Amino acid sequence: MSIVVVGSVALDSVETPFGRVDRALGGAATYFSTAASLYTQVQMVGVIGDDFPQTHVDFLQTRGVDIRGLQRKAGQTFHWAGRYDYDNLNNAQTLDTQLGLFASFDPRLPDEYRAADCVFLANIDPVLQLKVLEQVRQPKLKVLDSMNFWIESNKAKLTEVISKVDVVLMNEGEALQYGETFSLITAARKILGLGPKVLLAKKGEYGAALFADKTYFFAPAYPLEVVKDPTGAGDTFAGGFLGYLASAGDYSLAAMKRAVLHGSAMASFTIEDYSIDRLRTLTLADIEQRVQQFAHFTNPEGNLPFEGLVLARELTTDD
Amino acid sequence: MSIVVVGSVALDSVETPFGRVDRALGGAATYFSTAASLYTQVQMVGVIGDDFPQTHVDFLQTRGVDIRGLQRKAGQTFHWAGRYDYDNLNNAQTLDTQLGLFASFDPRLPDEYRAADCVFLANIDPVLQLKVLEQVRQPKLKVLDSMNFWIESNKAKLTEVISKVDVVLMNEGEALQYGETFSLITAARKILGLGPKVLLAKKGEYGAALFADKTYFFAPAYPLEVVKDPTGAGDTFAGGFLGYLASAGDYSLAAMKRAVLHGSAMASFTIEDYSIDRLRTLTLADIEQRVQQFAHFTNPEGNLPFEGLVLARELTTDD
DSSP, X not given: OEEEEEOOOEEEEEEETXXXXXXXXXXXXHHHHHHHTTTSEEEEEEEEOTTSOHHHHHHHHHTTOEEEEEEEOSSOOEEEEEEEETTEEEEEEEEEEEOGGGGGOOOOOOGGGTTOSEEEEOSSOHHHHHHHHHHOOOOSEEEEEOOHHXXXXXXXXXXXXXXXXXXXXXXXXXXXXXXXXSOHHHHHHHHHHTSOSEEEEEOGGGOEEEEETTEEEEEOOOOOSOOOOOTTHHHHHHHHHHHHHHHHTOOSXXXXXXXXXXXXXXXXXXXXXXTTHHHHSOOHHHHHHHHHHHHHHTOTXXXXXXHHHHHHHHHHHHO | OEEEEEOOOEEEEEEETTEEEEEEEEOHHHHHHHHHTTTSEEEEEEEEOTTSOHHHHHHHHHTXXXXXXXXXXXXXXXXXXXXXXXXXXXXXXXXXXEOGGGGXXXXXXXXXXXXXXXXXXXXXXHHHHHHHHHHOOOOSEEEEEOOHHHHHXXXXXXXXXXXXXXXXXXXXXXXXXXXXXXXXXXHHHHHHHTSOSEEEEEOGGGOEEEEETTEEEEEOOOOOSXXXXXXXXXXXXXXXXXXXXXXXXXXXXXXXXXXXXXHHHHHXXXXXXXXXXXXXXXXXXXXXXXXHHHHHHTOTTOOBOTHHHHHHHHHHHHO
């Protein structure tokens, strides 16, 4: 089963209390593809400049990512610089944004992409998200992410895209902002009322909630002792979620709940290191282990030894 | 099985986006006793002034609360005034605090209280908490709550009390502050290193995490569409938690996990109305229903219909 992802491919400069990286591999489509490619075939649509290191392209290819839709042009790759403070690891402070070629990004799907089973519309202009939907044939699952910028600047167009997708993935705060409410349940009602089957509200270090007509499901985040860099956690979550679903070929609500645990487990690894570095060596067995732990630590009859969490710490501080 | 609770009994004036109440029944010991008395015998220690309405005392007695340790003196009852804003229902803004008789509170346990099975030291001066521990014989479970004020003003004494109790109950932010860390796992290590078997970290609308030497357990908060007044949620949580344990006579880690769900369910009712009003008519069957729902909405194999949550909304908007 294949997934088309359309979104940013970037070079990120990130400062955290634990260190910094300059012009490291980043972008929503990158995190998503790196995560989802552990499960299934990913077809990427994006744009990069002549400043984008070939090693990053090579890396994506070693993951089996189809990059025929990754346009390389003369000019600058999208560059984002941000900082996380100790008391606010959930929210980055943006220091600089240089859109470069991303400002004129025109997503075009190669013919081979049009029959994809799933589409992930990462956080880009809803006008472009609509253009992508016009280019795919009959995907089994269409998933959208967005952000406050589009809610504020083009809510009408965003609403149009929302009405055409199956799953809306947003940060909790963005879902509330979109719903013009302080209750996530009210926001869920409004968003589901527009057509989507599912709202997946991401709560950062507090987990994720799934709302559907007949279902409420909540998954806490995996507890970590050390968080090195939260960048890309949401897109990694999406990659684990959609990668699991596409590989299973099962888009039922029951499968989506299991997929949320895969997304949460995958995201917990991403934030243990900068950029997509932790994902480079990650295996499906590593993810499965944390997914199993989720079943224990939310179940009063289960038993997750505290020692199980030490493992996570040691993974992060040793490398 | 009986529980001794020592803490504030207050008259609270609270403003929320949904309305306000003036000099309503409040205080940590009040919320705790009202909640725990649904499960078991509660023995209360506190102080009230001659301005404290007798109807409140009568109410506690109708719940079977033993008030022989509730001192009534000439003077003012502890009065707290606070406000919650739309964007911060987790944290009250204190408008006014008048300690009144609480400033010279000297907790004395009637002889009949000394053989209690459990002790709940609500958030008071750690010097007084120690005095209480000296007056009980051999309780099976000692639980402590505290707050930033004592961490900042008398950490040495607070540490001494922590080393003498079985369960430490703190807000997440307070546990981090106490542990001088930004990782709750690190904070848990430090606190458990002092002697307690369990750290229960309350995360407000995001739930509660239980840390023990061999166990990590997480319970999300019950999702509510309308929150009227978050005051007392933490003490109600403690009342449900300890009430369940004492009534079961089981203080194992397995029982504590189930008790966390009872505490969370109980707290979800408290915040649906002002003061302890929602608890007045609450039954154990109501709580059991939400506890059962918890098992569904964190289990990918479970199924909690979205409609189940509508019930919560209707309870809050109709009364």
